[in-house]
Amino acid sequence: MTTTDTDYCAALVRGLDRDRYIADLFAPADKRGALFALHAFNAEVARVREAITNPMAGEVRLQWWSDALIGGARGDVRANPVAGALLEAVETYDLPRETFFSLLDARIFDLYDDPMPSVNDLEGYAGETSSALIRLATIVLTGAADRASAEVAGHAGVAYAITGLLRAFPFHARRGQCYVPLDILAAHGLTREDAVSGQASPALRAALGEMRALARRHYDKAIAALAGTDPANLPAFLPLALVPGDLSRMTRPHDPFTGVPALPPLLRIWALWRGARSLRRAV
Numbered sequence: 001m002t003t004t005d006t007d008y009c010a011a012l013v014r015g016l017d018r019d020r021y022i023a024d025l026f027a028p029a030d031k032r033g034a035l036f037a038l039h040a041f042n043a044e045v046a047r048v049r050e051a052i053t054n055p056m057a058g059e060v061r062l063q064w065w066s067d068a069l070i071g072g073a074r075g076d077v078r079a080n081p082v083a084g085a086l087l088e089a090v091e092t093y094d095l096p097r098e099t100f101f102s103l104l105d106a107r108i109f110d111l112y113d114d115p116m117p118s119v120n121d122l123e124g125y126a127g128e129t130s131s132a133l134i135r136l137a138t139i140v141l142t143g144a145a146d147r148a149s150a151e152v153a154g155h156a157g158v159a160y161a162i163t164g165l166l167r168a169f170p171f172h173a174r175r176g177q178c179y180v181p182l183d184i185l186a187a188h189g190l191t192r193e194d195a196v197s198g199q200a201s202p203a204l205r206a207a208l209g210e211m212r213a214l215a216r217r218h219y220d221k222a223i224a225a226l227a228g229t230d231p232a233n234l235p236a237f238l239p240l241a242l243v244p245g246d247l248s249r250m251t252r253p254h255d256p257f258t259g260v261p262a263l264p265p266l267l268r269i270w271a272l273w274r275g276a277r278s279l280r281r282a283v
Contacts, residue, residue, distance in 0.1 A: 005088070006033040008081035009040035016043040018265065020133075022272050023238035027141060034093060034140045035235070037085035041065070041100075042133055044082055045107050058111040062104045069097050093140050102128045115192040116181045119214065123158050130164075131157025137236035148229045155222035156240040162215040163243045166208065166250060170259040173198065184210050198257050208256055212247050219243045226282040234279050241275020242268065 013021040024035040052058040068077045078084035106128035116122050134153040138144045165179045173196045188203040249260045
């Protein structure tokens with residue numbers, strides 16, 4: 001049985017990004033291939049650090065994707081199933097390549113252990129990665145370029161990204177990586193080294209609580225902005241529905257360097273289904 005580029009992308013997203021995979025299934029069948037391509041591309045670039053031995057090698061990999069998008073990569077780019085599907089989606093839906101370039105530039109941060117300087121920098125990073133993916137998905141779904149959808153995408157992406165970074169805090173800390181902004185750490189008398197030390201403290205818990213509050217503010221703004229948006233865009237916004245539950249579980253007493261147990265997959269699917277109904281009522 002022949003595996004198509006779309007089949008490959010769907011399997012990749014299902015394995016590495018289950019939230020977006022389930023959300024994509026809520027989209028019309030003729031749009032899913034492009035959404036799988038977008039999210040497979042994101043999965044590939046998000047895991048570059050795990051596949052390299054040094055940051056420069058990672059930058060080379062990210063540059064390959066930039067070259068592929070502008071037609072400058074060596075060899076048959078479309079032989080790569082994710083690149084092939086992505087280029088087809090870009091051409092079919094006239095997706096802005098500049099958005100992909102900004103996303104790839106933002107992902108360079110992941111390759112190094114530099115601290116996140118400020119809340120503003122964190123929001124910018126989340127905007128150029130998570131929010132950008134949502135915005136691209138709305139273009140696939142409706143071709144929308146309206147201000148309302150852009151506003152929802154902006155806040156939803158930041159809320160979802162920060163919540164994801166908080167879930168991954170133990171993993172990042174173990175490898176010496178810190179996404180908690182220095183200005184938040186400093187406000188609680190902490191340094192980057194404290195945040196990756198493996199030693200929990202009331203001050204660190206307070207700093208992470210401030211991160212949760214930031215994610216919640218963006219979530220609330222995204223929900224408020226949903227009114228008046230095209231309901232056809234809801235699959236792009238659907239992962240937002242998981243944010244409140246994830247944030248709530250993080251408020252339970254736990255060791256920040258261990259984290260809280262993940263929601264079982266079936267319950268996460270159920271939460272997305274419930275979220276779809278809730279978001280439909282919000283538009």
